[in-house]
Amino acid sequence: MKILSLCLYQWRGNNITEPKLLASAYELSSFGFFKRKTVQEWCVFISDTLVKRTNESQRQSVKENDYLCHVHNRFDNLACVAVCDSEYTPRVAFALLNKVMDDFSELYGNKLGKLEEYPFEQIGQLLTKFQDPNQVDKLSKIQRTLDETTIVLQDTIEKVLERGEKLENLVDRSEVLSMQSKQFYKTAKKHNSCCIIC
C-alpha cells in the first residue's frame, strides 16, 4: 500500500484557465530507473485532468487499472490529488489531502495568486509520513464517518472526461507529457493493453 504522488493545484481563481501546480511530491522508488520519469509525468497528467473534471467542493476517487486516484476540489480555489495504489485506505488518503491543503493555506492563505513561487517543503514530509496509514490513523479513527460531502467513485478515468473527449486527444495536446511518455502511450495502446503504469 503506497502513495505514488501528491500534487497541489490552484484552480478557479483570478485569471486562471489551467490548473496551476503549486507543489508536488513523488515516491517512485519501486519503479525501475527507466520508468520513473514516465510515471511521474503520467501522475502529473492525471492530476491535471482530474482537477479540471472535478466540480467545486467535490471529492472523487477514480480507478485506473491497479491505481486509485483521489481528488479533492476545495472551496478556497485549492485542489489536491493523490495517486495511490488500490490497497491504500481511501479515508486516510482524503485526510492527507485535507491536511496538505490546510497546511498550505496556513502558510500562504492570503497570498494566493500574488506570489510567483510557493516553496512548500512539508508536502514531501507529509508524503513519507502518510506512506504507512496505520501510524496516522488516529485522526481518521476518531472521525469514523466523513462529513456530509460524499465521495464519488469512478471506474475508469474515461468516465471523468466530458462527452466526446478521448484520452488520446488529451494525451496528444498535453504540455506536461514529454515525447517519451506520449510514445509510450501509443505503443502500449498498439499492443491492445490499456496504459499501464507498471
Place this chain on the structure above:
Amino acid sequence: MEGERIYTKLQQIFNSGQKIKEFGVIFEHVSVNSEYYPLFFEEGNLGVHYQNILPLLQFSLCLFNQRSTLSEKEILILTKILLLVNPGFVTALNKRRTYLYNGSINPEKELDYLDILLARHPKIQELWIYRFDILEEYFKQNKNQINNINNKNPNNNNNNKKENNNVNSNSNSSSSNNNKEENNNNNNKNNKEINERLEKEFSICSKCADIYPRNYYAWTYRIKLWKHLSDPLSLLLEELNVTMKQFVKKHLSDYSALNYRQFLLKEIETQLKKKKKKKKKKQQDEILDLYFQELLFISHLQTNYPGFESTWQHRKFVLKFIANRQKKTFFKMDLEIRKEWEMILEDQVSDLENENLLKLNQQIRLRLAPIYKIFLDEFNFEESENEQNEQTENSEQTENNEQTENNEQTKNNEQTKNNEKNLQLLNHISLKNCFSFDIEMIYCQMVLLDYEVSNFHQQRSCGGSYKIWLIEFVRNNSYDLNLNTILQSSIKLMKKYDTTHKNLWKNKLKLIENSKKIKKK
C-alpha cells in the same frame, strides 16, 4: 546494419566488466556525442531505444542459429545479449546452463546477471528454475573450496568427512589447536558467505513479489531456499517476526505473503521438534505461543486495515491449529459472552444507529481490547504522559455516544476509572487464557460491525464468509451451538441488505442444510 552495430556496442559494455544494475527500453534518442551511442549507459543503467530492439533481436537470432560455428566465448556473450531482450528464450538459457555445469560461468556473477532479467520480468518460470540451479552450483563450489583448503593440512583428514556433511557445524576432533582455529575460521567465513548470499536471495524474492503481487514462482523459490541452511531456527524466527511482518503490512492483498507465513510457522514447528533438548510439553507450549502471537498480529491488521479478504483467510489457518490443540477450552461455552454476540446479531438487524447498540459496542471494545490488544490507542491503554490528553480523548468518546452535557463530567470520571482498571487488566489478561469460540465470534461481530459503519462499500463484504466457516467448524466439532437463532437473524439481515450480499444467501442455504442434519440426528 543497425542490429550489428548495437550488438557490438553491447558486447563492448559486457566485456569491459562494468556493473550493470538495470536494463530498460528508452523512447528518446541518445545524442551522437555520447560515449555509448546509440545505447544509453549511465551509472549502471543500460538502455536501448525501442526502435533498435527488433533489429538487435533479428541479428542475434541469426547469429544464434549459426552457433555451431562459434567459439565458447562468443556464444556466452551472444546468449547474454539475447536473454536481455527476450528472457523467455529457453534454448539460450539451457545453453548457459551447460556452460554453468561446465565451469565456464562464475555462479555469483550469473546470479547478478539474473537480477537484471528478473527486475523486468519477475514472472518467468524458467528464470527462477535456472536461478535455483545456479544457487546449487554456487554452494557446491563453496563446499569444494573449503575441502581444498582443509586438504592442504595433512592433520585434518579426520575432519574432512564431518565437514562434508555439515557445512555450518564446527567439527572438533583430535587435531591440534591451530588447525582447529583454521577450521573454525574457514567455517565462519563460509557461514558468512552463505548467509550473505541468502540475504540477497531473500531480497530479490521480495523485490519480485513487490513488482508482481502473488508471484507464485518468487514465493516457492523463497521456500526452497531454506533447505540450504542446516540450523535455520533463529533465522526463521527473525524472518517471521521482522521481515515478513513489514512486507505483509505493505502488501495486504498479497495472500501469498500470508501463505508464506504459514509455511514459516510449520517449518519452525518441525525445527523445534528436531531439537530434542526440551520436553514435549514445553515445545508444544512454545509453538502454541507463536500461533497466538500470529493471531494477535492478524487481529491488528484486520482492525487497522479493514477490507482485505486475505487476512481473514489467514485467520482460518491460525484458528484451526489453535482449536485443534486446545479442544477443551476452545469449544467450551461461555453463556455471558454468547448472549452478547447473539444480541449484537439481532440488534444489527434492527438499527445500526441504535443507542443501546453503540453502548454495547463500546463495552465490547473495552473488553476485547486487552485480550486482542487492539483499539489500544483509542482507549489510551498505554500509560500517557499528560492526563489532559486522556480527558480530552474521553470527552470525545462520550460525545460520540451521548449528547447530554450534564452527564459528561460524571461519565468522564467513570471512563478514567475504567481505563485504570483496564490498564491493570492489560497486564494480566492474555489471549491464551481466555480464548474460546465465543470470544472469537464476538470479535468477528465487532469487526464486521465496524466495516458496516465505514463509508467505503468495498469493505463491507469482507469477513462474512469467515463467520460462516467458523460456525460450521464449531458445528462439526461440537453440538453446543443453537443454529436457529443464527438462522433467523441471518435471514433478517439478508432482507435488509437485499441483493448486495450474495454471500448471505449462500450462508442461508448452508445453515438450512446443517439444521436439517441436526433434525435427522
